[in-house]
Amino acid sequence: MTLGRAYSVAVCGLDGRIVEIEADISSGLPGIHIVGLPDTALQESRDRVRAAVNNCGYQWPQTRVTLALSPATLPKMGSVYDIALAMAVLSADRKVAWPRLAETVLLGELALDGRVRPVKGVLPAVLAARREGRPTVVVPVDNLAEASLVDGIEVWGVHTLRQLRAWMAGKGRLEQRVDVQPGAEDTTPDLADVVGQAQARYAVEVAAAGAHHLMLTGPPGVGKTMLAQRLSGLLPDLTESEALEVTAIHSVAGLLSDRTPLITRPPFVAPHHTCTVAAMVGGGTGMARPGAVSRAHRGVLFLDECAEIGTSVLEALRTPLEDGEVRLARRDGVARYPARFQLVLAANPCPCAPADPRDCICAPQAKRRYLGRLSGPLLDRVDLRVEMHSERAGTFGEQQGESTAVVRERVAAARAAAAERWRPHGIGTNAEVSGSLLRRQFRPSRAAMAPLTTALDRGVISARGAVRTLRVAWTLCDLAGRTSPDLQDISTALSFRQGGVAR
Known part of the structure; x- marks a missing residue:
């Protein structure tokens, strides 16, 4: 032989x-x-x-x-x-x-x-x-x-x-299976470190409860990055299947730890604003490797200074935001990577970005051009938009805001209520609910829908924006412990969607 x-x-x-x-x-x-x-x-x-x-x-x-x-x-x-x-x-x-x-x-x-x-x-x-x-x-x-x-x-x-x-040959021995240690202890910074910014803190809580995308705008130093870094700490631990899926992505990327290879906490990925399309969605010669959107699967993708990121890089986010995966065709075949993440955008209101808006020296055209890189179709996929402002000296008192542990309990309760409601339909979070399901089987009352109907009639939001507003309204409803969104929930969801960026 x-x-x-x-x-x-x-x-x-x-x-x-x-x-x-x-x-x-x-x-x-x-x-x-x-x-x-x-x-x-x-x-x-x-x-x-x-x-x-x-x-x-x-x-x-x-x-x-x-x-x-x-x-x-x-x-x-x-x-x-x-x-x-x-x-x-x-x-x-x-x-x-x-x-x-x-x-x-x-x-x-x-x-x-x-x-x-x-x-x-x-x-x-x-x-x-x-x-x-x-x-x-x-x-x-x-x-x-x-x-x-x-x-x-x-x-x-x-x-x-x-x-x-x-x-x-049956004459030697190999190393046996080992007991895998649990993932490293969560070292996410505490939400209590953020001073003031009640509206933005609430928006982060809503985003965590419903897996919604979020955009924060405001001058430097108001806490945009601090809030974004604390979002992943509010998310629940990954399930067994999710942990294996996320770990497999990091294994292909070569980013696993030798001692604690199993990833049990939602990842937090923050690429630099000079990254390329290949670095964002994946690429490389031969067979494509996973990019930042896939490494952030089941976690948070934070784009700081998003107005400085190239337009082509931002537009490449449309497909993963909508489909939850990326398909990369290269010389040696098509690679498919999951990419169901929460997007958090942070931007200054203008290039000069003074602490006091009255000190701005930018021309109106420069302001529009600065945030103009964020296209309408991309912003239409962002559910929560918050404009942050500088805090007054009175906020620097001894009283602290709620800690991550306290807010995480509310987020877990809201996610449990959503999971129970959508389980017959094979859905886990409010952000994944289809528009047809919201319009037919889970449509709020006519009185509650009045603000959203008016916004649609006036052309203020698109049909996709209306669906995303309803998803946020269901999350607000879950956080409040109600069984169906009311007028206040939809009005609040609509106000979150219409704030943050002036176009």
Whole structure:
């Protein structure tokens, strides 16, 4: 027998597919040939794998070696296939079909001395192996905690190629599954640190309770960034399925912690205002990598100084805001990443941004041009808009505002009421409710709808804006403990939507 076979996983976006690796040793001039759409990193694995095999004391075949990765039409990227390639060659050279090799999925990069190095995307790869019914997966020992997050599959950690070879022959042991420590303690700043700004604090609470998008405008130093940073602390912990989904995104991006790989708290992502479209929504050569919108999935995406961000970058947010995912077409295929986040925008009212509006030196055209980068369609997707002002000296007293813990309890109660109401329809938060459901089955009374009807008749808001206003009204209703929005709820929701930015 001159044919060896091993298995690994190709990850595209968050989806993984089992890859069968065949090694054929045949007569001919010595050489290594890899087929099956390998990228540059995989092509270079020829030298890594050969050096690792030789340095571990094994003999590399001095003849023609062909390595085929199937499906042949699926692009293969990265160094995750190294140990699978090595084991396929060793199996073919020794003409031994180890039973464990046929049942095990192998993930890991090889160093030249045979050490197995960690790789990205282990969590989605292990999930794919379990979905395909594979009983066992072997990962680098540095990725063992991440792989141990997946139940229902046998997980082992390996240090070196020699250790893996001995385990395949039944003469050695690998590292067993480890108990994953809970995520790091929440270090989000406390809401009580914010001085004054009662309306903006309430808007942040409403945004957290209903998963609504928020925009804060005002001069520098009034607390826009402080409030945005405290929003994620008001959100409830991620569910088990949400935690795995968010962790998988960060695994593909290579951002997981070695000690606490499981992300249990909503992430907070704040890209710089000079970031590009690729950095915001994802990109890269070959197969696209997740961007800021995907890393903020189930959490908060904060865009400070949003008026300074490029127009193309802002407009790229439209699709993820509406669909909750991004689809990135690149040379090697289409990658799909979830991107259901809460958007928080912060901006100054004008370029000079004085503390006192009466000191502004900007021309009217400069003011309009400054906030003109925020297009109407983008602003139409923002549910809450608040204009903040400088506080008076009297607010710097000993009395503090409510803490994050107190507000989080109200947010949790409101979210529980919304989840119970929308559960029969497969919806979790008010921000996800469709317009048809709000207009037909959950339409408020005619008296309560009067302000919204008047705004529609006058052309003040669009039909989409009316739906988003109703979503906010339901959140206000949940925070107040009522069963249906009343006139005050809809009027307040409408006032939140019409404030903050003058166009």
